Amino acid sequence: GQQLNQSPQSMFIQEGEDVSMNCTSSSIFNTWLWYKQDPGEGPVLLIALYKAGELTSNGRLTAQFGITRKDSFLNISASIPSDVGIYFCAGLPNAGGTSYGKLTFGQGTILTVHP
Amino acid sequence: DTGVSQDPRHKITKRGQNVTFRCDPISEHNRLYWYRQTLGQGPEFLTYFQNEAQLEKSRLLSDRFSAERPKGSFSTLEIQRTEQGDSAMYLCASSLGQDRAIFGSGTQLSVL
Numbered sequence: 001g002q003q004l005n006q007s008p009q010s011m012f013i014q015e016g017e018d019v020s021m022n023c024t025s026s027s028i029f030n031t032w033l034w035y036k037q038d039p040g041e042g043p044v045l046l047i048a049l050y051k052a053g054e055l056t057s058n059g060r061l062t063a064q065f066g067i068t069r070k071d072s073f074l075n076i077s078a079s080i081p082s083d084v085g086i087y088f089c090a091g092l093p094n095a096g097g098t099s100y101g102k103l104t105f106g107q108g109t110i111l112t113v114h115p
Numbered sequence: 116d117t118g119v120s121q122d123p124r125h126k127i128t129k130r131g132q133n134v135t136f137r138c139d140p141i142s143e144h145n146r147l148y149w150y151r152q153t154l155g156q157g158p159e160f161l162t163y164f165q166n167e168a169q170l171e172k173s174r175l176l177s178d179r180f181s182a183e184r185p186k187g188s189f190s191t192l193e194i195q196r197t198e199q200g201d202s203a204m205y206l207c208a209s210s211l212g213q214d215r216a217i218f219g220s221g222t223q224l225s226v227l
Contacts, residue, residue, distance in 0.1 A: 042219050
């Protein structure tokens with residue numbers, strides 16, 4: 001089945017540093033989503049990307065939809081302690097229809113921010 | 116609270132017992148999804164409803180699993196004859212049409 005490879009698996013950074021993580025796939029996705037998950041909670045949507053080459057920001061977060069539609073990147077600038085958590089990329093193979101919502105998730109990037 | 120609500124938040128059961136989880140989606144959302152997440156992994160799709168119709172089921176959903184959404188509002192996920200491998204976080208999400216899915220806080224199942 002489809003798989004998303006997310007890297008790095010974990011990151012340990014100092015407060016104030018910038019963070020970059022990425023997600024790659026062997027197949028094309030038409031929608032890319034980035035979620036953050038805190039322990040014991042469900043994933044919370046951070047950014048959604050719908051067009052190849054799209055660059056979208058949400059506060060200190062910036063994500064890009066790769067031109068090949070097989071990858072996506074998430075950057076966090078000036079990290080703060082509350083950025084700690086697990087970040088997941090997720091992809092949708094179709095722009096609509098019954099497959100919409102059937103997300104394929106990456107394995108996650110565990111982010112630790114030292115004050 | 117207008118988010119996706121899941122009950123219970125935690126469930127501990129003995130192997131062989133049946134368990135049922137409930138999900139209350141955002142009220143105007145017509146689509147509802149169930150995912151399963153094991154430790155160290157991303158969520159995996161289980162099944163999907165549009166209104167009361169179950170339109171897609173993953174191969175992960177064995178015969179011991181059944182999901183319903185009888186009136187197109189809340190949904191239940193039942194696991195019969197639980198096994199230790201069923202231990203996971205069960206996540207529910209909902210969306211309005213093709214919009215982005217919003218997740219609940221999940222039900223953490225531990226099978227002893």
